[in-house]
Amino acid sequence: MKGTISQKILARAARSVQVAPGDIVDAKVDLALSHESSRLAIKSFYAMFERVPGAGGRGPGSDEEGCRVQGAGCRDGKSSFVTRPPAPGTRHPLVWAPAKIVIALDHRAPAECEETASVHKQIRDFARQQGIKNLYDVGEGVCHQLMAEKGHVRPGNLLVGADSHTVTAGAFGAFATGIGATELAAVWATGKIWLRVPETVRITLEGRLGPWAGAMDLSLFLIGVLGAYGAEYKAIEYGGKGIRGLGIGQRMTLCNMSVEMGAKAAIIAPDALTNRYLRKWGASNTRKIVCADADATYESELEVDMRRIRPMVACPHSVDNVKDIEEVEGTTVQQAVIGSCTNGRLEDLQAAARILKGRKIHPGVRLIVVPASRAVLLGAINDGTLKTLIEAGAVVENPGCGPCLGAHQGILAPGENCISTTSRNFQGRMGSSEAKIYLASPATVAASALKGEIADPRKVVEG
Amino acid sequence: MTKAVGRRQTAVGSRQTAVGTGVGNRQSGRLISGRAIILGDGVSTDAMISGKYCKLAEGRQLAAHLFEGTNFERKGGKGAEGRKGARDWNGTIILAGRNFGCGSSREQAPLALNAAGVRAVAASSFGRIFFRNAINIGLPVMNIDGMPEHVREGDEIIMDLGRGLIRNRTREIIKGRALPAILMGILRAGGLVPYMKAELRKKEDASHSRRKGGK
Numbered sequence: 097m098k099g100t101i102s103q104k105i106l107a108r109a110a111r112s113v114q115v116a117p118g119d120i121v122d123a124k125v126d127l128a129l130s131h132e133s134s135r136l137a138i139k140s141f142y143a144m145f146e147r148v149p150g151a152g153g154r155g156p157g158s159d160e161e162g163c164r165v166q167g168a169g170c171r172d173g174k175s176s177f178v179t180r181p182p183a184p185g186t187r188h189p190l191v192w193a194p195a196k197i198v199i200a201l202d203h204r205a206p207a208e209c210e211e212t213a214s215v216h217k218q219i220r221d222f223a224r225q226q227g228i229k230n231l232y233d234v235g236e237g238v239c240h241q242l243m244a245e246k247g248h249v250r251p252g253n254l255l256v257g258a259d260s261h262t263v264t265a266g267a268f269g270a271f272a273t274g275i276g277a278t279e280l281a282a283v284w285a286t287g288k289i290w291l292r293v294p295e296t297v298r299i300t301l302e303g304r305l306g307p308w309a310g311a312m313d314l315s316l317f318l319i320g321v322l323g324a325y326g327a328e329y330k331a332i333e334y335g336g337k338g339i340r341g342l343g344i345g346q347r348m349t350l351c352n353m354s355v356e357m358g359a360k361a362a363i364i365a366p367d368a369l370t371n372r373y374l375r376k377w378g379a380s381n382t383r384k385i386v387c388a389d390a391d392a393t394y395e396s397e398l399e400v401d402m403r404r405i406r407p408m409v410a411c412p413h414s415v416d417n418v419k420d421i422e423e424v425e426g427t428t429v430q431q432a433v434i435g436s437c438t439n440g441r442l443e444d445l446q447a448a449a450r451i452l453k454g455r456k457i458h459p460g461v462r463l464i465v466v467p468a469s470r471a472v473l474l475g476a477i478n479d480g481t482l483k484t485l486i487e488a489g490a491v492v493e494n495p496g497c498g499p500c501l502g503a504h505q506g507i508l509a510p511g512e513n514c515i516s517t518t519s520r521n522f523q524g525r526m527g528s529s530e531a532k533i534y535l536a537s538p539a540t541v542a543a544s545a546l547k548g549e550i551a552d553p554r555k556v557v558e559g
Numbered sequence: 560m561t562k563a564v565g566r567r568q569t570a571v572g573s574r575q576t577a578v579g580t581g582v583g584n585r586q587s588g589r590l591i592s593g594r595a596i597i598l599g600d601g602v603s604t605d606a607m608i609s610g611k612y613c614k615l616a617e618g619r620q621l622a623a624h625l626f627e628g629t630n631f632e633r634k635g636g637k638g639a640e641g642r643k644g645a646r647d648w649n650g651t652i653i654l655a656g657r658n659f660g661c662g663s664s665r666e667q668a669p670l671a672l673n674a675a676g677v678r679a680v681a682a683s684s685f686g687r688i689f690f691r692n693a694i695n696i697g698l699p700v701m702n703i704d705g706m707p708e709h710v711r712e713g714d715e716i717i718m719d720l721g722r723g724l725i726r727n728r729t730r731e732i733i734k735g736r737a738l739p740a741i742l743m744g745i746l747r748a749g750g751l752v753p754y755m756k757a758e759l760r761k762k763e764d765a766s767h768s769r770r771k772g773g774k
Contacts, residue, residue, distance in 0.1 A: 143756070325657050
């Protein structure tokens with residue numbers, strides 16, 4: 097048998113001996129993740145079990161009329177969004193495996209308006225009715241961080257999530273991919289999903305990152321080289337000796353940003369560090385070590401010497417508009433954001449604190465810090481990182497997605513510039529479509545907050 | 560408003576034309592017609608519907624904010640041609656470049672397109688989650704080999720989903736790829752919800768008849 101990690105995981109999930117790129121497999125899902133996207137999924141879930149009175153034979157379960165909603169795909173625009181739970185005493189559709197479902201309220205948490213408050217309430221009610229215990233409520237953190245910290249993800253898992261950054265879990269050797277809400281509803285109903293087996297691109301990392309180059313700089317460098325569709329529909333396998341020198345957080349950043357190249361999944365073979373991390377955070381069974389076969393075939397290969405990675409910036413309005421920091425230095429910024437599933441971990445906050453210690457940010461800048469989880473927040477409190485950041489002038493928000501998706505907690509005005517450690521800089525992503533978003537590493541964002549303009553962390557530290 | 564061109568005009572995604580769920584029963588000649596809208600590369604789901612509107616529930620509400628504030632809202636924006644003017648999405652087929660629907664997994668993006676009256680999308684490539692979402696909510700999508708040279712915004716075009724072809728008035732043929740059988744099955748059912756409904760019902764009826772037989 098020869099196969100890449102992705103092919104081997106998909107073969108197992110599809111109960112096949114071997115799968116080849118292009119095959120469409122019907123795969124069993126190990127974990128299904130979602131956030132506020134659950135609301136659309138709940139609607140679709142109940143609609144799938146809807147019984148039309150008088151239509152066809154009335155088998156058992158025809159008493160399920162309490163949960164009737166209209167299909168998501170209807171064109172008349174009249175679809176009712178009331179996902180009525182079944183009336184008391186009637187049978188109602190159940191999810192395939194409550195223990196394999198993880199839901200976190202992170203995107204608009206705490207609720208920024210009444211509609212969102214109702215969405216949250218509906219999701220809590222659904223979780224209670226369905227016996228879904230893994231519901232992480234407001235303030236616990238971003239779902240992708242919680243997959244790791246709450247001991248859900250395991251090497252070799254097939255994980256799907258109604259969020260594009262589900263790929264983050266590939267850092268632990270799982271095949272993790274994003275899907276939509278209705279598709280998630282079908283997974284909730286059956287535990288299965290059809291997947292096209294992707295080609296694999298291998299990226300070999302050699303050497304070590306320099307002191308002021310982060311995993312974000314490496315990611316931006318790769319996106320700059322490969323482009324926003326460089327890995328469309330493909331799986332990326334990161335390998336090489338350089339991986340050993342990357343911490344778990346850095347690996348998560350690398351896998352997280354892979355979706356911005358169009359990747360279906362990004363995966364790193366687990367090693368001793370992975371197992372130590374998973375054990376620390378309570379994943380008891382970490383036996384399943386997954387690696388590629390020696391004779392696995394890759395669609396293409398790329399080798400990167402990490403010693404050559406320098407601070408990089410993705411410029412508006414596309415993540416592959418990547419430039420060396422020298423080219424954009426001096427661009428005025430009004431907002432700086434450190435956080436998100438991309439770069440909101442303790443080491444990211446620490447990198448910022450190293451730059452900001454004993455200094456004050458520029459008066460024209462709002463520095464927003466969003467820890468990725470409650471554990472990150474507590475860690476940053478305990479080691480003094482948070483004190484340093486707050487003394488420097490940072491606004492610290494509750495764990496969650498923060499302003500990344502432009503729903504709340506730091507919306508941009510027309511004409512403003514923002515430098516952010518988040519993953520996307522599409523026009524209008526973080527508020528006004530006349531605002532500009534630059535993406536960079538936590539160190540670069542901290543240095544820029546200090547100077548009031550895009551700044552090179554190496555110069556700020558030395559100067 | 561829209562001329563019926565070709566043998567028959569069929570909106571594959573609409574409920575009225577749901578013609579069973581037989582996977583593998585691919586039909587050719589499944590035609591969709593509409594006015595062409597020409598967009599460029601890298602149209603993100605963020606552009607289609609902003610994150611701040613993802614809390615909205617109804618297709619109609621989402622459609623009201625389609626491409627709001629972005630270069631794609633008006634003609635003459637990025638990748639488009641012609642003079643400035645708000646686009647009317649109703650009765651259109653979008654032709655786009657690479658990576659259409661990249662970014663966020665938000666299903667509200669295809670829902671908004673659908674509710675605004677976009678009948679189908681053809682693109683050189685798609686963000687993969689958008690591609691799946693579109694089919695799952697009943698919005699036909701097709702991969703084409705590249706941007707057609709002679710199609711202009713507003714041209715009446717016909718998409719043949721089953722064959723993977725698009726034609727315009729001048730009979731220029733744009734080659735694309737036909738959808739795999741499983742996806743045609745989902746589209747023909749009107750989306751994943753009605754498709755799953757039928758599948759789950761089949762399963763239930765089968766177990767019911769088994770139980771009955773056992774008695």
